Amino acid sequence: MSKKVVFFFPSFASSEATAPLGILAVATPLLRNGYSVKLVDSTITPNFKKRVLEEVKDALCLAISLVTGSMIRETAEIARAVKEWNPDFPVILGGWHPSLLPKQTLEAPYIDIVVRGQGEDTLLELVQHLESRTPIDLIPGIGFKRDGKLIFTTERPLRPLVDMPPKAYHLADFDAYQRSCGRRWAMYISSLACPYNCSYCTNAGVYGRKWNALSPEQFVEETVDLTSRYGLELLWVVDDNFLVDLDRARLIADGLLQAGADYRWSIQATTNLTSRLSVADLKLLRRAGLQQICHGAESGSQKMLKLMNKGFQNFETIYEAARKCLATDIRPSFNIIFAYPGEGPSERRQTINFIMDMCRRHPGAEFWTNIFTPYPGAPVMEHAEDYGIKVPTSFEGWADFFPRYTVLPWLSGSEHKRLQVMREYLRIAFDRVPIAADTRKRSTRLIQRALSLPARWRLDHDVYRAPAELWINDRLKRMTAAFKPAVDAKRLENATSEATC
Numbered sequence: 001m002s003k004k005v006v007f008f009f010p011s012f013a014s015s016e017a018t019a020p021l022g023i024l025a026v027a028t029p030l031l032r033n034g035y036s037v038k039l040v041d042s043t044i045t046p047n048f049k050k051r052v053l054e055e056v057k058d059a060l061c062l063a064i065s066l067v068t069g070s071m072i073r074e075t076a077e078i079a080r081a082v083k084e085w086n087p088d089f090p091v092i093l094g095g096w097h098p099s100l101l102p103k104q105t106l107e108a109p110y111i112d113i114v115v116r117g118q119g120e121d122t123l124l125e126l127v128q129h130l131e132s133r134t135p136i137d138l139i140p141g142i143g144f145k146r147d148g149k150l151i152f153t154t155e156r157p158l159r160p161l162v163d164m165p166p167k168a169y170h171l172a173d174f175d176a177y178q179r180s181c182g183r184r185w186a187m188y189i190s191s192l193a194c195p196y197n198c199s200y201c202t203n204a205g206v207y208g209r210k211w212n213a214l215s216p217e218q219f220v221e222e223t224v225d226l227t228s229r230y231g232l233e234l235l236w237v238v239d240d241n242f243l244v245d246l247d248r249a250r251l252i253a254d255g256l257l258q259a260g261a262d263y264r265w266s267i268q269a270t271t272n273l274t275s276r277l278s279v280a281d282l283k284l285l286r287r288a289g290l291q292q293i294c295h296g297a298e299s300g301s302q303k304m305l306k307l308m309n310k311g312f313q314n315f316e317t318i319y320e321a322a323r324k325c326l327a328t329d330i331r332p333s334f335n336i337i338f339a340y341p342g343e344g345p346s347e348r349r350q351t352i353n354f355i356m357d358m359c360r361r362h363p364g365a366e367f368w369t370n371i372f373t374p375y376p377g378a379p380v381m382e383h384a385e386d387y388g389i390k391v392p393t394s395f396e397g398w399a400d401f402f403p404r405y406t407v408l409p410w411l412s413g414s415e416h417k418r419l420q421v422m423r424e425y426l427r428i429a430f431d432r433v434p435i436a437a438d439t440r441k442r443s444t445r446l447i448q449r450a451l452s453l454p455a456r457w458r459l460d461h462d463v464y465r466a467p468a469e470l471w472i473n474d475r476l477k478r479m480t481a482a483f484k485p486a487v488d489a490k491r492l493e494n495a496t497s498e499a500t501c
């Protein structure tokens with residue numbers, strides 16, 4: 001009987017490629033128990049469908065990790081192809097989307113098993129049962145099909161992060177990710193859950209609200225080893241709210257300095273917590289390599305913050321977070337959600353004014369904007385019908401849910417187009433620093449800087465007709481787009497990774 005598990009990671013429409021942490025997490029228990037693992041990441045694998053079909057031939061099952069949205073497209077494509085090859089070959093789905101909508105996901109004819117929530121223990125038990133061909137009915141945290149019926153087992157209780165095995169980073173082809181995004185970086189997670197419950201956020205539905213974290217010692221030891229072992233220049237610490245325990249943050253900084261760590265790192269935190277840090281604390285974190293703090297500002301309207309259940313945040317904390325970060329050379333980033341239910345033209349205007357004011361008063365603060373996208377499991381989804389949102393009734397119906405393009409009952413047609421133009425102007429009005437390497441030529445940068453002036457004027461005056469600057473910017477981007485290798489030679493080798501932890 002085979003002892004091989006094939007993982008597939010569908011592309012997530014971003015140039016910021018790196019190893020999928022969810023898969024690295026669930027792979028370790030398999031490797032420790034003598035299974036071999038093959039990871040096919042569509043972002044760095046040419047002919048990924050062919051590759052998966054080759055790999056599954058001598059494997060036990062195919063396991064796919066995905067979040068809601070465009071990743072569903074490649075998931076369906078691959079799962080269908082595998083089922084065409086062998087209708088009895090087990091296809092397992094894990095990650096956020098199947099965790100939040102297990103029943104609807106399992107209804108797709110090409111999916112056999114869904115794993116809900118944390119997958120480390122569940123996948124191992126599942127694979128062991130598939131290998132021994134024994135019934136899977138008593139494995140907590142799964143859903144499966146039998147005789148056309150959908151069967152769901154009991155919930156698996158959440159385990160604190162500190163009890164989880166280390167992630168199998170050695171499965172990641174960092175060379176290929178670097179070729180794709182121009183930077184050698186990885187994600188790292190040091191705490192789970194968030195004490196808050198913003199109404200658009202899905203976190204509480206999967207991880208609850210009980211924040212738990214790794215010790216500062218473990219953080220320092222693991223990240224120093226990880227970055228030096230794989231030559232990583234940057235770690236994105238993907239914790240939902242890194243700063244819940246401020247003492248832990250200080251001890252991490254102290255520990256990194258003592259260990260002589262020389263990588264840069266970014267975190268996500270709420271503005272009330274960043275603003276609670278002193279400038280001395282932030283200076284310490286900066287010396288320890290912290291380069292960016294990402295916050296969910298979400299709106300420039302107090303009314304909207306209330307509707308989003310963000311009572312823990314006010315504009316004083318947002319401005320204070322920006323001021324303190326910039327005083328210590330840490331880049332403050334803010335996300336914005338446009339068109340949340342209840343947002344009308346005046347609230348949208350308030351948000352634009354807020355962004356303009358912040359970027360002028362605090363040059364270096366950056367904003368990333370999205371359109372509200374109703375995700376399954378978020379508290380706001382309980383009111384979806386009242387808002388007239390057409391909730392997809394099938395797995396593949398969620399494939400178009402993407403915050404860059406979302407069309408809503410109250411935001412469609414010309415209004416949707418206008419908001420998109422406005423978002424484009426925001427993008428060129430003030431600089432932002434993505435994870436992917438900046439490959440623009442000096443001349444492109446100079447022209448873009450010149451374009452930022454009329455863009456700011458337009459945003460100040462709410463004028464978006466005849467958007468010539470966007471047209472020029474688009475041409476520029478096309479003319480100067482950096483060459484990206486479509487084919488990764490390493491991935492063309494017929495090698496399987498059989499490492500053990």
Ligand code: B12
Nearest residue numbers: 012021022025063065067068069094095096115118119238
């Ligand atoms: C890193 C990240 C990203 C990265 C992904 C990079 C990459 N290479 O993977 C990027 C920046 C691309 C990204 C993009 C987006 N993201 Co995101 N992202 C995250 C974040 C912060 C961390 C994910 C992570 O790695 N966690 C650590 C790992 C260890 O945990 P995990 O993923 O939960 O995995 C566990 C289980 O889910 C399960 N599991 C996972 N995979 C599998 C597979 C199998 C087979 C099994 C059995 C189990 C299993 O076991 C794992 C271990 O316990 C989460 C928030 C969070 N707290 O997790 C949001 C999150 C996943 N993202 C989210 C969203 C909404 C987005 C975007 C739409 C945002 C946007 N504005 O564009 C895009 C969508 C991309 C797309 N086109 O589909 C939502 C997902 C909601 C949903 N319903 O799916 C989250 C939950 C944020 C939130 N609170 O709303 N994201």
Ligand code: SF4
Nearest residue numbers: 194196197198201240
């Ligand atoms: S603060 Fe962030 S992670 Fe926490 S509930 Fe709100 S959106 Fe979710």
